[in-house]
Amino acid sequence: MTLSTPRSPQPGLALYPQLLAPLDLGFTQLKNRVLMGSMHTGLEDGRDLTKLAAYFRERAEGEVGLMVTGGFAPNIAGWAKPFAGTLSTSGAARRHQVVTQAVHAAGGKIALQILHTGRYAYHPLAVAPTALKSPISPFKPFELSSRGVERQIRAFVNCAVKAREAGYDGVEIMGSEGYFINQFLSAFTNHRTDEWGGDYSNRMRLPVEIVARTREAVGRDFIIIYRLSMIDLIPGGSSWDEVVTLGKAVAQGGASIINTGIGWHEARVPTIATSVPRAAFAWVTKKMKAEFAAVGITTPLVTSNRINMPEVAEQVLADGCADMVSMARPLLADADFVKKAAAGQADQINTCIACNQACLDHIFKNKLTSCLVNPRACHETELVYRPVISDSASASARRRIAVVGAGPAGLTAATVAAGRGHEVHLFDAATEIGGQLNMAKVVPGKEEFHEMLRYLRRRVEVTGVHLHLGTRVQVQDLQGYDDVIVATGVVPRDPKIPGQDNAKVLSYIDVLRHHKPVGQRVAVIGAGGIGFDVAEFLVAGGHSTTTDLPAWQAEWGVTDPAQAPGGLSPAGPMVTPPEREVTLLQRKEGKLGEGLGKTTGWIHRAALKMKRVKMVGGVNYERIADEGLLVTYGEKRENPTWIACDTVVLCAGQLPLRELADALQVQGKKAHLTLHVIGGALEAGELDAKRAIDQAARLAATL
Ligand code: FAD
Ligand code: NAP
Numbered sequence: 001m002t003l004s005t006p007r008s009p010q011p012g013l014a015l016y017p018q019l020l021a022p023l024d025l026g027f028t029q030l031k032n033r034v035l036m037g038s039m040h041t042g043l044e045d046g047r048d049l050t051k052l053a054a055y056f057r058e059r060a061e062g063e064v065g066l067m068v069t070g071g072f073a074p075n076i077a078g079w080a081k082p083f084a085g086t087l088s089t090s091g092a093a094r095r096h097q098v099v100t101q102a103v104h105a106a107g108g109k110i111a112l113q114i115l116h117t118g119r120y121a122y123h124p125l126a127v128a129p130t131a132l133k134s135p136i137s138p139f140k141p142f143e144l145s146s147r148g149v150e151r152q153i154r155a156f157v158n159c160a161v162k163a164r165e166a167g168y169d170g171v172e173i174m175g176s177e178g179y180f181i182n183q184f185l186s187a188f189t190n191h192r193t194d195e196w197g198g199d200y201s202n203r204m205r206l207p208v209e210i211v212a213r214t215r216e217a218v219g220r221d222f223i224i225i226y227r228l229s230m231i232d233l234i235p236g237g238s239s240w241d242e243v244v245t246l247g248k249a250v251a252q253g254g255a256s257i258i259n260t261g262i263g264w265h266e267a268r269v270p271t272i273a274t275s276v277p278r279a280a281f282a283w284v285t286k287k288m289k290a291e292f293a294a295v296g297i298t299t300p301l302v303t304s305n306r307i308n309m310p311e312v313a314e315q316v317l318a319d320g321c322a323d324m325v326s327m328a329r330p331l332l333a334d335a336d337f338v339k340k341a342a343a344g345q346a347d348q349i350n351t352c353i354a355c356n357q358a359c360l361d362h363i364f365k366n367k368l369t370s371c372l373v374n375p376r377a378c379h380e381t382e383l384v385y386r387p388v389i390s391d392s393a394s395a396s397a398r399r400r401i402a403v404v405g406a407g408p409a410g411l412t413a414a415t416v417a418a419g420r421g422h423e424v425h426l427f428d429a430a431t432e433i434g435g436q437l438n439m440a441k442v443v444p445g446k447e448e449f450h451e452m453l454r455y456l457r458r459r460v461e462v463t464g465v466h467l468h469l470g471t472r473v474q475v476q477d478l479q480g481y482d483d484v485i486v487a488t489g490v491v492p493r494d495p496k497i498p499g500q501d502n503a504k505v506l507s508y509i510d511v512l513r514h515h516k517p518v519g520q521r522v523a524v525i526g527a528g529g530i531g532f533d534v535a536e537f538l539v540a541g542g543h544s545t546t547t548d549l550p551a552w553q554a555e556w557g558v559t560d561p562a563q564a565p566g567g568l569s570p571a572g573p574m575v576t577p578p579e580r581e582v583t584l585l586q587r588k589e590g591k592l593g594e595g596l597g598k599t600t601g602w603i604h605r606a607a608l609k610m611k612r613v614k615m616v617g618g619v620n621y622e623r624i625a626d627e628g629l630l631v632t633y634g635e636k637r638e639n640p641t642w643i644a645c646d647t648v649v650l651c652a653g654q655l656p657l658r659e660l661a662d663a664l665q666v667q668g669k670k671a672h673l674t675l676h677v678i679g680g681a682l683e684a685g686e687l688d689a690k691r692a693i694d695q696a697a698r699l700a701a702t703l
């Protein structure tokens, strides 16, 4: 629920004429060019789909043109994991009606994604064209017989029929990301010699048959989206000619819309992480659009990946890259994205920062999806921001609340509470809001944190929070409030290394906040999230490839798929020399960065390796002196080694800043105020912005 309702749709139409234009599919019309891309949320698994219905209803109310569900398997073999959501019976179709009815009641349209995972399946019943284990599942699939292939096709068709029975407006046939259909297309995973393998006309037979037979079964007035892998980003990926041949065949064979898939899941090129430039792959869809135009195919094309603001989407459409834009995570972050764009209120959009921390990383840990910047995502029925009742003595009456600390925890608590109707005063000792986010935003590849700050700043204005910057709060300043929320954050941990008073020692705050000069050879102590970020900051020397698409493509070895199959440059990633020589250290044995996000840790490690950062684990910090940092190894403190360096940066973790909270605990009782402590001030161990925001939102929802 968003508490400020956009006033008029007119301003947005002038700003985003292409994005907000309807799309006519002949038998049906979409109200605009926004397709909410498929995302598995965890709400699909199980029999009760009411929470999934609430999630989609909010997005339909937010005016999304067409939504696609997370993947549902057409049969057991196609499950992503045991007991994954499946649609194959009329009973299941009836259970889905709660979703389709909720969406239609809100004026929306929704398609069900049919996902067969093939050799990516995380269960022992997996099937594939060839019995080849994938690098992302421990289960080796069974090779399908010809009859087995026929059974899978029938399962796809049956799933589409059941989707229609359930009231869906269409289906998306998942043909990309390295799943089952993709596995037939590539000679790399298809070694068959029957009519489903061998030359490309045989390998592409599977999707063509699936689309044609689905169209025949569901009739003409039902949307069929085909998700086409336009650039595989794997060695042995499809050639551009093959991709084009397939795209034309499925368009002419019954697909209503062709959506773009980028990269197989096993690809070693980041495709959606925050360090990927915005709209980094729209040019691939544009190439396909030219191929279609050349032969008069008018099937609408959807482009995808790292499109997270209306102006980016509009530009992509204005540049002729596609007819529609797929946004998935941005609609987790803000259900009212389209409505706000239409009202000319893009500055109020809660922007997806592409961190993956609460969405994809949760799914990989078998946890329900949410969103770092919007903890209500997928929790719509349970986390509700109810307006408070004014002039009432009830528990939810208007209160006077002080929030100390304007980091993500304090900002969220303040804006949610004020948005509900409380009188809120927000204090920060600093002269700007954001707390540690102001350090995150200067790290190359983390530019999206600027958007988070813009959104929060705007929420402060819109919700009428009384903001007091440059104000260090003490206990005596907090009289007359009903509630005090302490969100004072953290202080860096002192690692107490002998010699750390040497002039060459800096903290991460000195480097990222105060921009103190750093030498050429640097030792970074501590390899948590901040140690990695500091290392990336130091080697980049002020240049971020996230805002430089050609440089980013060169860095990751991405090229035109017409030049090299799969779009991987034969020369590989282009290594540019680092700005500094950096050694990143930790005391734990083993791989550095183990605690980083499941879906992004490998990117940080790969990026630092490309910049020749030395990553050293299992050290003891013996002493810092003019010659550098002396370390030994292991419990026996063996092999003393000087790491020659000009600067040592301390990134040794954080501790809660609890001075105010502790003092209030004692004195607050006398003042009859209710004390709440959140974010880093409560617990610094494993704290991140996700936890800080979630905790703050949940507290503010209850006041
Ligand atoms: P803080 O952000 O620390 O804010 C506390 C605020 O309280 C400060 O502004 C301070 O000035 C103010 N304050 C303190 N005492 C007083 C007082 N007495 N009176 C008034 N004001 C006071 N997290 C992620 O989830 N993802 C990331 O990618 C990520 N990247 C990061 C990168 C870097 C370089 C850093 C440093 C952190 C990163 N984090 C990331 C961590 C995240 O920023 C923190 O977990 C989060 O900011 C903690 O929020 P908080 O509101 O509890 O505290
Ligand atoms: P952290 O992830 O806990 O890492 C602290 C590092 O310091 C560890 O490498 C630890 O490794 C080392 N350390 C701990 N005690 C030490 C001591 N006494 N002496 C020397 N080294 C010590 O914390 P952080 O890097 O400060 O980050 C703070 C929080 O922000 C984290 O919770 C993190 O999740 C979050 N953050 C997230 C991201 C992100 O991209 N998601 C980015 C930045 C920050 P050893 O003990 O092995 O030496």
Ligand code: SF4
Binding pocket: 329, 330, 332, 333, 351, 352, 353, 354, 355, 356, 357, 358, 359, 360, 370, 371, 372, 373, 374
């Ligand atoms: Fe976007 Fe991060 Fe939210 Fe996922 S958790 S939707 S990546 S902001």
